[in-house]
Amino acid sequence: MIRVPFLLLCFCCYLSTAFCQPKYEFRAVWVASVVNIDWPSKKGLSVAEQKAEFIRLLDMHQRNGMNAIIMQIRPAADAFYPSPYEPWSEYLTGTQGVPPVPYYDPLKFMIEETHKRGMEFHAWLNPYRAVFDIRSSSIAPNHITRQHPDWFITYGKNKIFDPGRPEVIDYVTKVVKDIITRYDVDGIHMDDYFYPYPVSGKDFPDYKSYSLYGKGMDKNVWRRSNCDSIIRRIHEMIIAVKPTVKFGISPFGVWRNRSQDPEGSDTRAGVSNYDDLYADILLWLKEGWIDYAAPQLYWEIGHKLCDYETLLDWWSNHSYGKQIFVGQAMTRTGSGVPWRNPREIPDQITDARDTPNIYGSIFFSSNDFYRNTNGWNDSLRNHYYKTPALIPPMPWIDTTAPAAPTITNATDENTVAGNILKINGNTNTEVATSMEVVKSYVLYIANDTVTLGNTPFFISVADTASQQFSFNIYSPQIPVDWNTCYVAVSCVDKENNESPLSNTIKYIKTNKGWMKQ
Structure with missing residues (x-):
C-alpha cells in the first residue's frame, strides 16, 4: 500500500477544487437585524459604530469570496431606512420611531458600501411579523398596529398581520414598492415566516377574516390562497415598477413529506411549508412569481428525518426553471446542537455544486463567521471560494449583454x-x-x-x-x-x-x- 503524505494529499485536493470552481455561483450571507442577531450588534450604537461594524462585516465576507448580502431591513413592520409608512426600528436606535443621530440613511449607506465591493444587495423583509415580542418590544405611537389594530392577530408572543385581510396585501405591497422605487436594491427577499409556525395546542385565530372572506373555501386552502395572493401581487408590482429587481423566498426546507403527498420529499419533518405555514412554494416557482428559492436545508448529510442530500435532490427536481440557492446552516456550529463534523459545510457545498439547478448558497448567519469554527472561514477563503464567481444571470429578466470592452x-x-x-x-x-x-x-x-x-x-x-x-x-x-x-x-x-x-x-x-x- 502506497501512503500519500497527508499534506501532499490536502494540497492536491486544494488544487483540484481551486481550478474546478464554477464560473457562476451565488454566494451570499443572511445578515439578521431582528433582536440584533448580526447587525447592529446591539441597540443604540453610535452612527460611527454602526457604520464601522457594517464595513467590518462586508470586508470579512468579501475576503471569504461572497458576492451578495441578504440584509434584513424590515424585521417587524419597522424600518432601517426613513419610511413614509413605518417607524425606525428599535434594533437600530433602541426605541422604535427614533431616528439615528446624527441623522443618516442606513439603507442607502449599506447599499452603497455593498456595491462598492461588487456585491449584490438583497433587501430582506418579513411580510407578516408586526411585533416580535408583545411583552418587551418597543412600539411607536405611529406603528401600524396602533393605526389599524383590526389588521392584526396575537399568536404566541408575536403580533401578526392577518394574511386574510385584503388591506394587508395592499399595505405590504405598498411598502415593497416604496423600497424598490427609492433604493438601488438588487433583490427583494422574504424568509419562511408566512403564517406563523404552529404553537402547540393553539390554532391561529383568524376566525373573523375567514368568516368575512373565506367564501366557503376549506380553511387551509383559503390560507394558502392568501399567501399566493400577496406573492403574486408583489411580483406583478415589481414587473410594473422595476422589472430588473429579483424576488426571492427562503422557505423552510420541506415543502411536504412524501407521506402527505406523492410529490413530497422522502422526509419526516414535523412541519411543512404547505400544511403549516400555508406557503405553496412550488406554485410560486411554477407560475414564475418568484425568481429564486433558497430553501433552508439546515440538516446534516445523513440526518435520519431530513437528510440534506435527499432534500437537495428534491429541490433540484422541483425548480421549474428558476434558480435554487441552498440555505446553509453556518449557525449549527454554535451552541445548542452543533455539527461536529469538520467536513459538513465543505461537503454540502460540494454536493450542491454537483447537483443540477442549484446555483449557489446563502449562509445563516453573518455573526457565525466571526468564530471561524472548524476553520470554515479559511476553507471558503483559501479553497472553495478562492477564485471569484459571477452571479448567475436570470434570462427571464434580461439577456442583453454589454459590448466587449x-x-x-x-x-x-x-x-x-x-x-x-x-x-x-x-x-x-x-x-x-x-x-x-x-x-x-x-x-x-x-x-x-x-x-x-x-x-x-x-x-x-x-x-x-x-x-x-x-x-x-x-x-x-x-x-x-x-x-x-x-x-x-x-x-x-x-x-x-x-x-x-x-x-x-x-x-x-x-x-x-x-x-x-
Whole structure:
C-alpha cells in the first residue's frame, strides 16, 4: 500500500477544487437585524459604530469570496431606512420611531458600501411579523398596529398581520414598492415566516377574516390562497415598477413529506411549508412569481428525518426553471446542537455544486463567521471560494449583454516589488452600450486561448465616471509552471449578463520576467 503524505494529499485536493470552481455561483450571507442577531450588534450604537461594524462585516465576507448580502431591513413592520409608512426600528436606535443621530440613511449607506465591493444587495423583509415580542418590544405611537389594530392577530408572543385581510396585501405591497422605487436594491427577499409556525395546542385565530372572506373555501386552502395572493401581487408590482429587481423566498426546507403527498420529499419533518405555514412554494416557482428559492436545508448529510442530500435532490427536481440557492446552516456550529463534523459545510457545498439547478448558497448567519469554527472561514477563503464567481444571470429578466470592452494599453514592468503585468482599457464606445448598466469588469488569465474566459481571475467594480478599467497582475499570482500567459477582460451589467471577451494580450516568460509579445 502506497501512503500519500497527508499534506501532499490536502494540497492536491486544494488544487483540484481551486481550478474546478464554477464560473457562476451565488454566494451570499443572511445578515439578521431582528433582536440584533448580526447587525447592529446591539441597540443604540453610535452612527460611527454602526457604520464601522457594517464595513467590518462586508470586508470579512468579501475576503471569504461572497458576492451578495441578504440584509434584513424590515424585521417587524419597522424600518432601517426613513419610511413614509413605518417607524425606525428599535434594533437600530433602541426605541422604535427614533431616528439615528446624527441623522443618516442606513439603507442607502449599506447599499452603497455593498456595491462598492461588487456585491449584490438583497433587501430582506418579513411580510407578516408586526411585533416580535408583545411583552418587551418597543412600539411607536405611529406603528401600524396602533393605526389599524383590526389588521392584526396575537399568536404566541408575536403580533401578526392577518394574511386574510385584503388591506394587508395592499399595505405590504405598498411598502415593497416604496423600497424598490427609492433604493438601488438588487433583490427583494422574504424568509419562511408566512403564517406563523404552529404553537402547540393553539390554532391561529383568524376566525373573523375567514368568516368575512373565506367564501366557503376549506380553511387551509383559503390560507394558502392568501399567501399566493400577496406573492403574486408583489411580483406583478415589481414587473410594473422595476422589472430588473429579483424576488426571492427562503422557505423552510420541506415543502411536504412524501407521506402527505406523492410529490413530497422522502422526509419526516414535523412541519411543512404547505400544511403549516400555508406557503405553496412550488406554485410560486411554477407560475414564475418568484425568481429564486433558497430553501433552508439546515440538516446534516445523513440526518435520519431530513437528510440534506435527499432534500437537495428534491429541490433540484422541483425548480421549474428558476434558480435554487441552498440555505446553509453556518449557525449549527454554535451552541445548542452543533455539527461536529469538520467536513459538513465543505461537503454540502460540494454536493450542491454537483447537483443540477442549484446555483449557489446563502449562509445563516453573518455573526457565525466571526468564530471561524472548524476553520470554515479559511476553507471558503483559501479553497472553495478562492477564485471569484459571477452571479448567475436570470434570462427571464434580461439577456442583453454589454459590448466587449477593449484593452487599449498592456505593459510589463519590472519594479522593486517584482514583475507586474499592467492591463488598461475602456468600454467599447463604438457599439451602443450604456455605461450606466455596466457594474463590473472581469479579468481572465490562462496559459492557452481555449480555457481563457472559463474562470474569473479578478472582478473589479466599474468606474461609471471614467468608463475605464485597470488591472495589475503580479508575477507570483501566475502559476510557476506556465511559460505563456493570455489575458482578456469582459464586462458585466447589473442583470449579470457578461459581454464577449476583449482583445487578447499574450505574454511569455523570460529570464527577466513576463514580457508582452
